[in-house]
């Protein structure tokens with residue numbers, strides 16, 4: 387079997403075209419969706435993500451502002467900045483780029499953001515709403531993954547979904563969203579024994595391992611849908627995923643590439659959440 391490639395860039399483009407229309411309608415009502423991004427320090431990978439977010443916002447008509455703070459910023463200074471943004475009625479979405487310098491407690495920052503402006507979907511209130519299946523801001527990468535599966539009518543109900551990775555940003559929430567769609571979900575991680583025994587059982591396999599080409603065809607069931615969340619930069623500057631694309635493509639029924647896979651979908655879901663926030667969604 388040769389897999390169908392789910393191109394996240396193309397899917398993103400068609401979704402963003404619809405969003406551009408939505409934004410122009412909101413503007414006619416006097417609302418310009420506004421996203422404020424905070425970047426602490428000068429991590430090159432973070433800067434590159436942020437450029438992508440700014441470009442996509444601009445193209446969709448969303449106003450975005452970047453607040454760059456030095457890596458010496460204290461937790462208290464960052465919290466004050468967030469409180470100001472929480473109180474600013476012109477700001478609909480707040481995103482603090484992670485990771486943060488080690489002297490700042492990530493969870494304190496996430497919990498300081500008003501849940502109504504939490505376009506990342508990381509605040510415990512929004513995570514809780516997601517867990518009970520209530521409408522909320524869904525975390526962007528997991529939401530992008532579900533959107534990719536649905537775009538190809540890949541059925542989720544009753545399927546075995548196996549997630550490799552258990553981060554708060556990707557692994558845990560994507561498992562929850564698949565469970566909400568009635569999949570049978572297995573989480574694998576660094577302490578999992580006999581990883582292959584689990585992954586070979588997966589109708590839907592989500593790889594968020596963080597190691598280039600870690601998952602080859604030996605891990606994959608014939609006909610599976612394989613979603614590659616990895617973004618690994620190699621020494622030659624090129625990007626590669628966690629999945630060995632060439633071997634897995636011959637065994638899976640669907641596969642997402644890197645680049646042009648999950649990455650653009652994450653940004654598209656951020657735009658979606660920003661529009662949702664501007665519409666005054668929540669509680």
Ligand code: GUN
Pocket residue numbers: 481482483484485506526527555652
């Ligand atoms: N760092 C890597 N991915 C993300 C993301 O989706 N949101 C934020 N805030 N930081 C990130």
